[in-house]
Amino acid sequence: QSALTQPASVSGSPGQSITISCTGTSSDVGYYNYVSWYQQHPGKAPKLLIYEVRNRPSGVPDRFSGSKSANTASLTISGLQAEDEADYYCSSYAGSSTYVFATGTKVTVL
Amino acid sequence: QVHLVQSGAEVKKPGASVKVSCKASGYTFTSNAMHWVRQAPGQSLEWMGWINAGNGNTRYSQKFQGRVTITRDTTASTAYMELSSLRSEDTAVYYCAREAGYYDYVWGTYPGGMDVWGQGTTVTVSS
Numbered sequence: 001q002s003a004l005t006q007p008a009s010v011s012g013s014p015g016q017s018i019t020i021s022c023t024g025t026s027s028d029v030g031y032y033n034y035v036s037w038y039q040q041h042p043g044k045a046p047k048l049l050i051y052e053v054r055n056r057p058s059g060v061p062d063r064f065s066g067s068k069s070a071n072t073a074s075l076t077i078s079g080l081q082a083e084d085e086a087d088y089y090c091s092s093y094a095g096s097s098t099y100v101f102a103t104g105t106k107v108t109v110l
Numbered sequence: 111q112v113h114l115v116q117s118g119a120e121v122k123k124p125g126a127s128v129k130v131s132c133k134a135s136g137y138t139f140t141s142n143a144m145h146w147v148r149q150a151p152g153q154s155l156e157w158m159g160w161i162n163a164g165n166g167n168t169r170y171s172q173k174f175q176g177r178v179t180i181t182r183d184t185t186a187s188t189a190y191m192e193l194s195s196l197r198s199e200d201t202a203v204y205y206c207a208r209e210a211g212y213y214d215y216v217w218g219t220y221p222g223g224m225d226v227w228g229q230g231t232t233v234t235v236s237s
Binding site for chain 1: 145147154155156157169170171172205207210211217218219221222223224225227228229230
């Protein structure tokens with residue numbers, strides 16, 4: 001099972017909106033509505049931001065939103081803040097009891 | 111407050127086994143599945159397997175099939191991940207993570223949203 005593809009880096013200024021794409025195949029992202037997004041600060045454990053494509057756990061600001069079209073899922077961060085600078089990973093169920101993570105995107109707040 | 115607390119760092123020689131524990135608190139342990147995910151230095155995340163903490167059913171990534179065993183002790187609210195035949199490529203931080211969703215009987219799996227994570231356990235494999 002191949003890893004999902006994300007851009008290596010995305011940057012934006014405070015207050016701006018950025019979108020991170022997560023491209024898979026018709027066997028994972030395109031087939032199941034089981035896409036999750038995680039934020040990871042250096043040396044810390046990942047934090048769940050979005051589950052099942054577009055649902056936010058309690059406590060996650062509504063600045064974070066998820067969507068999906070065909071084989072590509074997206075995470076949008078609106079009103080970018082300094083504390084959003086981190087690594088972001090998407091994951092998807094890929095069938096046969098397998099989950100695949102993406103390569104990760106480093107978000108830089110300029 | 112929901113917490114997952116993992117055991118401490120380990121240093122192992124190639125060919126050895128390692129067993130990492132993950133103690134849950136703040137929720138009913140048997141109500142959620144538990145995933146194990148690892149992260150090699152500077153790399154992305156890699157799913158290893160899950161256990162239904164209620165009935166003990168497990169699923170493993172094909173990559174680790176035959177080398178990984180996930181178990182749980184419901185009386186201690188603790189999940190365990192044992193990885194055998196260690197090699198240098200297994201050097202990584204190993205995380206346990208609680209599954210947020212319910213079992214999907216159509217697809218025979220969990221949604222894979224991991225809402226609570228342990229602090230991670232560093233496993234170093236070196237001769």
